Every structure is written in C-alpha cells, then in structure tokens.
Amino acid sequence: MRVLVTGGAGFIGGNFVQYMVDKYPDYTVCNLDKLTYAGDLTKHQSIEAKENYSFVQADVADRESIMALFEKEQFDYVIHFAAESHVDRSIEDPEIFIKTNVQGTQVLLDASKTFGINKFVHVSTDEVYGELTFDCKTFFTEETPLQPNSPYSASKASSDMLVRAYHETYNLPVNITRCSNNYGPYHFPEKLIPLTISRVLNEEKVPVYGEGDNIRDWLHVYDHCTAIDLVMHEGRVGEVYNVGGHNERTNLEVVKTIINSLNKSEELIEFVKDRLGHDKRYAIDPTKLEKLGWKPKYNFDTGINQTIQWYIANKDWWKQIISGEYQKYFDHQYDLKK
Incomplete structure (x- = not known):
C-alpha cells in the first residue's frame, strides 16, 4: 500500500506519520508538507532512514506539483491533515486559511479522482459544528448541523463539504473524521497546552482568554492516530466519524493542572x-467510532502527565521554536504585563 500523508511535518500529521511507518513496515508512507512556520522535520529523525518513508516538500494548493506527484507515486490512500489550524491566526489573516484549507483540499480531491485511490480520509475538527452550551448533557454527533464561528472553522467546514460533494458527485471513496482538541508530543507552542507548559517551565506569565471558562474536550494525539488508522481501514465509505476523548475541562482547569503538576504558582x-x-x-459523542472498534488509551490525567514529561525531556525542541518570529507573534497577540 502506498499512503500519502499531507501535513506530515505538523503536530497531528507528524505523529500519524511515525505511527504508520512503525506499525506498517510493508506500507510506503509519503509525507508531504509545505514546511510553514509550524512544520518541523526534526521529529522524524528516527524514521527518515527507513525504506518505507519518504518526504516531499510541496504546497497542497500547487496543482501542477500535486498532479505530478500523484502520477508518479500512484497512491492507494490519501490521509489529509495539511491545514492552517490556529484560530487566532485565522482571525488575523483569513485568506491563507481559504487557500490552504479549501483550495488545497480541492486540488487533492481532483488528483485523487484523476488517478484513482482506495480512499481519501479528510481529517477535520469539531469546530465546524459551532459551539455547545454549558449543559453537560449535550454533545456533537455526526448529524449535528455545521455552524462554524471562526474563519478557521469556516474554512474546514468548506473543505468538509467539498469532500462530501466529491463522494456524492464523482463517487470518490472518502471518510471525514472530526476530532476534539488534540494534545501530546510535538505540539506547536502557540496552542493552549504546549504554550502553558513552555511558559510555566520558563516561569513566565500564562495568558488565559476571558475568565478561562471555555470548555474543550481533550484527545491525546496517539488515540487520534489509532482512530484514523481504524477509519482508513474499516470506515464505511462516505461516512463521517467523530473522534472525542470524553475529557472535558475548562481552559482555566487545564492551565491550573499544568501549573500544579510542575509545582509552580498560580x-x-x-x-x-x-x-x-x-x-x-x-464536546463530542464518539459512539459511532466506538462501535467500529475504537477505544482511547489515555484519560486526561495520564495523558497530560505524559505530555508534560515529554516537554521537560525535549526542551531543545520547543526552545528553538519560541524565539525569533514566534516571540514577535506572541507579543503581538497577548498584551501581557511586563
């Protein structure tokens, strides 16, 4: 099997590349990534010499390059992670989100249709559903209407609709997965958990939006990888599968958990x-996926402790990221007291 993973230098895609290369030595895994600010190949040093792994630097929205790659490689599966994904950045500059997330998805769908694949798995987000109330008995299901509220989630909802349309119109074999907030190793430190860990380890102020009462359902990236693996091989063509961790926490609770785990002051x-x-x-109801056979390994307590320990052990990786341009972005985004 020849598998194309787009966005494989990013956080979730990068973890999935490693997972697939190690689990399926008889599969050939091609990692395609543009290497934007959040792309990093150092995470793949342990697999880059393996015969079943290769890397191609390209933009998913570059039709000529993508078509040439598909013609050369004749992929069996496409697992599509590549996306601009940071809500704050989408509010600042929506245009790049439309180009990558919508136009890039269309180019990949056209290539998949032209050259024929076994399945196109589109990795999306629960944010396309909009927001829930604080009623703990309500959850997103696969039937929840799409009501995106940010430029980022709107671009992902648009790409979801394109994927669905290519299945309905051209009979392209597809699945769409929609996950809750991921966390784990190699998470770029602009997102809440790695931002908090890195700031606390440096004994710097941690910004929390509003009163910190916004609630997210947290999913360890390893559990997300196993879910996509299952959908890729066993998912019914044309279906959507929600991937959630049943680990709801307010943003403030997450921040305090990290601070207390590191014995620092709130x-x-x-x-x-x-x-x-x-x-x-x-908050996601993953019942449909669980009926397919998926079960998460991590609860939030074990997962966050593992993640904190990983960031402690890999300071060199994230410290080189939070200098330079990242620091300029952070200072612009958060007006923290000096």
Whole structure:
C-alpha cells in the first residue's frame, strides 16, 4: 500500500506519520508538507532512514506539483491533515486559511479522482459544528448541523463539504473524521497546552482568554492516530466519524493542572482580553467510532502527565521554536504585563 500523508511535518500529521511507518513496515508512507512556520522535520529523525518513508516538500494548493506527484507515486490512500489550524491566526489573516484549507483540499480531491485511490480520509475538527452550551448533557454527533464561528472553522467546514460533494458527485471513496482538541508530543507552542507548559517551565506569565471558562474536550494525539488508522481501514465509505476523548475541562482547569503538576504558582496566570467569537464549549459523542472498534488509551490525567514529561525531556525542541518570529507573534497577540 502506498499512503500519502499531507501535513506530515505538523503536530497531528507528524505523529500519524511515525505511527504508520512503525506499525506498517510493508506500507510506503509519503509525507508531504509545505514546511510553514509550524512544520518541523526534526521529529522524524528516527524514521527518515527507513525504506518505507519518504518526504516531499510541496504546497497542497500547487496543482501542477500535486498532479505530478500523484502520477508518479500512484497512491492507494490519501490521509489529509495539511491545514492552517490556529484560530487566532485565522482571525488575523483569513485568506491563507481559504487557500490552504479549501483550495488545497480541492486540488487533492481532483488528483485523487484523476488517478484513482482506495480512499481519501479528510481529517477535520469539531469546530465546524459551532459551539455547545454549558449543559453537560449535550454533545456533537455526526448529524449535528455545521455552524462554524471562526474563519478557521469556516474554512474546514468548506473543505468538509467539498469532500462530501466529491463522494456524492464523482463517487470518490472518502471518510471525514472530526476530532476534539488534540494534545501530546510535538505540539506547536502557540496552542493552549504546549504554550502553558513552555511558559510555566520558563516561569513566565500564562495568558488565559476571558475568565478561562471555555470548555474543550481533550484527545491525546496517539488515540487520534489509532482512530484514523481504524477509519482508513474499516470506515464505511462516505461516512463521517467523530473522534472525542470524553475529557472535558475548562481552559482555566487545564492551565491550573499544568501549573500544579510542575509545582509552580498560580500567580503565573494572567487573564487577557477574550478572543473574538470565542466558542463556549466543544464536546463530542464518539459512539459511532466506538462501535467500529475504537477505544482511547489515555484519560486526561495520564495523558497530560505524559505530555508534560515529554516537554521537560525535549526542551531543545520547543526552545528553538519560541524565539525569533514566534516571540514577535506572541507579543503581538497577548498584551501581557511586563
């Protein structure tokens, strides 16, 4: 089997590449990534010499390059992670999100249709569903209407609809997965958990939007990888599968958990102006996927402890990221007291 993984230098895609290369030595895994600010290949040093792994640097929206690659490699599966994914950045500059997330998806769908594949797995997000109330009895299901509230989630909802349309119109074999918030190793430190860990380890202020009462359902990236593996091989063509961790926490609870685990003071917390259009709550019902045979390995307590230990052991990786351009972005995004 020849598998194309787009966005394989990013966080979730990068973990999935390693997972697939190690688990399926008889599969050939091609990692395609543009290597934007969040792309990093050092995470693949342990697999880059393996015969069943290769890397191609390209933009998913570059039709000529993508078509040439598909013609050369004749892929059996496409697992599509490549996307601009940071809500704050989408509020600042929506255009790049449309180009990568919508136009890039269309190019990949056209290539998949032209050259024929066994399945196109589109990795999406629970954010396309909009927001839930704080009622703990309500959850997103695969039938929940799409009501995206940020430029990022709107671009992902648009790409979801394209994937569905290519299945309905051209009979392209597809699946769509929609996951809750991921965390784990190699998470770029602009997102809540790695940002908090890195800031606390440096004994720097941790910004928390509003009052920190927004709720997210947290999913360890390893559990997400096993879910996509299952959908890729066993998912019914044309179906959507939600992937959730049943680990709801407020943002403030997450931050305090990390601070207390590292024996630091909660005085490091600094509340900042809330994000525009900040969704109140996300929570996923993964029953459909569980019936397919999926079961997560991590609960939040074991997963967050493993993640904290990973960041402690890999300071060199994230310290080189949070300098330079990243620091300029951080200072622009958060007006923290000096």
